Amino acid sequence: MIVFDGKYFCPKATLECGQVFRYAAVGENDYIVRSSGLSARVFTRGDETVIDCDDEEYFARYFDLDTDYSQIISRLSSFPELSSGLEKGRGIRILKQDFAETVLSFIISANNNIPRIKGIIERLCARYGEKKDGYFAFPTLSALKEVTAADYRALGVGFRDKYLVGATEKLLSDGFLDRIASLDVDGARKLLCTVSGVGGKVADCILLFSLARTAVFPTDTWIFKTYRTETLDTPEKVRKYCLDRYGEYAGYAQQYRFYAARG
């Protein structure tokens, strides 16, 4: 059991800001979250946030407990357009999720909606994941090696079926993650875009929600709407503007903004 200062760790804000799909509310600010083959319950108790789990080292890293978020919020508080997000989403923490799980999950997220994404991922786990106590693990890459496009389609993934086949193949290739980790953000983004089903937006999500690369700005339809002006009239223009404006803190800014827009 991990006990942490609740001021900068809100389970609800962290899990419902759109960075993760495998979680469920079991009460007021009380959640079950699954990552890879592990499970944790996260809830608030007075001024504290508690993580109840079997593998504390894993979830301490997963919830990014070594990072000082008061410093991040202080840095971003000079931007008036983020004030609402910083207030509502003060307890957001950017997760360090499993790489392959994040890649496949965000391929499924493309042109899709959150309830359906969660359902597809649940069916994927139930069909190909190892059975645990009361849930299924996210499938390992080796468990997905022989899965065909038709198999994926049977889960309801639609046109993303072939993307998942190609992505699994690429992820299994030797040292793919190491190569990404060795590159700067731009290089890593380009390499991720060679994975089938991964374009710029999904690549940014993978970099931010799995690899702790914060100089990215995933520009989805919602974020685009909130920044759109006469001159910033395409998602790519918004993305470049925000990268320049927020720098290394762009990913955090994006999450606070997203939570404010949707929460």
Add this chain to the structure above:
DNA sequence: GGCCAGGGTAGAA
């Protein structure tokens, strides 16, 4: 019944 959902791809200009 059309639109939208945390978009990406292939092909064209």
Add this chain to the structure above:
DNA sequence: TTCTACCATGGC
């Protein structure tokens, strides 16, 4: 490099 049609599915 930027633009367009197309892609499955479900909820509204």
